[in-house]
Amino acid sequence: MTTEDSSTDTFVSHLIELRTRLMRAVGAILVVFIVLFLYPGASAIYDILAAPMLASLPTGTTMIATGVITPFMVPIKVTLLAAFVLSLPVVLYQAWAFVAPGLYKHEQRLALPLILSSTILFLLGMAFCYFVVFKTVFEFIAGFAPQSITPAPDIEAYVSFVITMFLAFGITFEVPIAVVLLVKTGITTADKLRSGRGYVIVGAFIIAAVVTPPDVISQFMLAVPLCLLFEVGLLIASRMKPLQAEADETETAG
Template sequence: MTAEEESNSESFVSHLIELRTRLIRAVGAILGIFIILFLYPGPSFLYDVLAQPMLATLPTGTRMIATGVITPFMVPVKVALLTAFVLALPIVLYQAWAFVAPGLYKHEQKLALPLIFSGTVLFLLGMAFCYFVVFKTVFEFIAGFAPQSITPAPDIEAYVSFVITMFMAFGITFEVPVAVVLLVKSGIVSVQKLRSARGYVVVGAFVIAAIVTPPDVISQFMLAVPLCVLYEVGLLVASRMKPSEREKEADDE
């Protein structure tokens, strides 16, 4: 083995060790927060908070049901783990940034931290918008169509799966401004080209909304419209930032 090959091998091993360290710290942060939440306020309390939008639309005295044997235990634990991940998200993203930071230029490092911070805040805002606005509107709309001859009693496992899907959909949707800024700053595409693609974005937004949301017009509309608005916000932010050399090359092309 030549000296160059040996150096490359040592560099690869050092990267693997660094990756393992960052993963352990990220997972450790999630597990640490999970243990705290498990002890107080407890998984049951967290699930009750998550279930409030649905419970508020059910008939008085009606509760949700659990059809599985261990479902009453596993579902609240899953909710606690999801909450721990959300709370640990800034730490997880920081560990990801710390791993790739040595390979970035100084101007890219200065851009990375604001993007991590804004990405975290936007993801949490997307979840909050889904919880406080979308769930209330959608569940009331669905409850209004329920026949008087039936008593709705949703299964808690199906409800949590639905909630996680919606949280992910709205959280990722609210990341659109960050994605637009990254595309522009990396020189992959210019602001002018993104502006000219508005029509495709609008169509794509409603197609995505139709796939990931329930089959009702309200929830699809409430996902597609914010996506389009946030796309425009991303264009506005990207157009006001100082252009990099890659952006200038993209504009020339």
């Protein structure tokens, strides 16, 4: 067998492995989706998601659906989102399992802490958005609206807004993981990241201005946690040794 044939076989085997991992991740999401669709049901899950908005609307006011199939499709989308969030540990594990064979043993030890911490932080970001940000922003908008206007948000636009905000805050809460990984893998050091703190702060407010609605409150509620979480990541990373240093110490001890 020639070197070219061997390289082709390796590439094909990687594609097969990728397909297997993707199918398992998608399968986990579908299983959770079916369970949630049966109980508590797509409508009940949507009602939970809509609760912060409904609480800020005038008494007796409800949300509207302008599309023909929107009342059916929107709860389905929300249930699928919930299924993805609940299946996140499986999805992350499948992603890690795909790249793990190409890593050293001391790098593979990061798998479990990385999956657990990433999942927990992402869920904390979504929870912070749901219980704190939505309540604050919706009440601010409702209080700012003129008395002559009766707000009746469209459910499709609302879900798009909610998904964007969930992703923004979920990813924001992953900042400590990113900082730790940058230092742990030796890409940079905690001191270098600390010296670039000013750029991080400016970048945080730029990202918040782009992602969040055009109001100061929601922008601050995204930018400030991002900056604080960056500092948390620096604090943790400064107490950790790079993977290569740990590997060298292990070889020396051995």
